[in-house]
Amino acid sequence: xxxxxxxxxxxxxxxxxxxxxxxxxxxxxxxxxxxxxxxxxxxxxxxxxxxxxxxxxxxxxxxxxxxxxxxxxxxxxxxxxxxxxxxxxxxxxxxxxxxxxxxxxxxxxxxxxxxxxxxxxxxxxxxxxxxxxxxxxxxxxxxxxxxxxxxxxxxxxxxxxxxxxxxxxxxxxxxxxxxxxxxxxxxxxxxxxxxxxxxxxxxxxxxxxxxxxxxxxxxxxxxxxxxxxxxxxxxxxxxxxxxxxxxxxxxxxxxxxxxxxxxxxxxxxxx
Numbered sequence: 001x002x003x004x005x006x007x008x009x010x011x012x013x014x015x016x017x018x019x020x021x022x023x024x025x026x027x028x029x030x031x032x033x034x035x036x037x038x039x040x041x042x043x044x045x046x047x048x049x050x051x052x053x054x055x056x057x058x059x060x061x062x063x064x065x066x067x068x069x070x071x072x073x074x075x076x077x078x079x080x081x082x083x084x085x086x087x088x089x090x091x092x093x094x095x096x097x098x099x100x101x102x103x104x105x106x107x108x109x110x111x112x113x114x115x116x117x118x119x120x121x122x123x124x125x126x127x128x129x130x131x132x133x134x135x136x137x138x139x140x141x142x143x144x145x146x147x148x149x150x151x152x153x154x155x156x157x158x159x160x161x162x163x164x165x166x167x168x169x170x171x172x173x174x175x176x177x178x179x180x181x182x183x184x185x186x187x188x189x190x191x192x193x194x195x196x197x198x199x200x201x202x203x204x205x206x207x208x209x210x211x212x213x214x215x216x217x218x219x220x221x222x223x224x225x226x227x228x229x230x231x232x233x234x235x236x237x238x239x240x241x242x243x244x245x246x247x248x249x250x251x252x253x254x255x256x257x258x259x260x261x262x263x264x265x266x267x268x269x270x271x
């Protein structure tokens with residue numbers, strides 16, 4: 001019994017620091033994010049009452065004859081927004097009078113449709129009440145060339161008939177897939193984009209979504225990303241803790257980016 005007790009106490013001491021790190025870096029920020037989201041949702045709004053109108057961030061097609069390609073992210077509806085965001089791509093061809101949205105929407109499967117939705121839509125609309133952040137914006141000939149590649153990549157997405165909120169495949173898995181297929185986007189997805197680390201076809205190692213280095217992932221449940229755009233990211237149970245150097249920032253689960261904001265035009269917009 002004494003040997004067993006020594007073994008247990010020794011194991012507990014060895015696990016003390018890893019357990020403390022997990023609580024401080026992952027559980028505590030998530031709890032703060034969940035608490036803030038719960039307070040914000042206290043009014044109990046139903047999803048059909050939430051705003052989906054434009055936020056006027058995208059260029060007006062009537063005043064913008066050139067091609068436009070942008071990527072957005074907004075907090076998910078309700079309590080899910082404490083943990084993650086929904087991401088999508090919006091494009092407008094040169095001379096077009098409307099935008100096309102590329103995204104994955106899980107409930108489409110219940111209607112016998114593909115989870116992948118490619119259709120005209122509001123490029124910068126609220127996502128069921130949440131104002132989106134613009135992650136990337138390109139215009140002109142550079143955007144025109146990338147739009148064709150994005151369209152082709154969307155057709156190659158391997159999970160059009162599958163959707164799983166956690167750990168994927170979900171809407172962020174789709175955008176991350178397109179970003180890897182079109183590395184010229186240089187897309188740095190938010191740490192709150194749960195599902196971005198769910199690699200296709202059971203891969204363990206792949207390029208990071210930005211295409212600027214590599215990542216390791218075990219089914220989206222645990223992994224490590226080291227890349228110029230993403231910085232250093234540690235994924236555990238779908239939650240991401242990271243450090244970014246360009247520009248400097250701390251990435252926390254449930255909270256997101258803390259530090260210098262990353263402009264959508266910074267290294268991402270070309271005219």
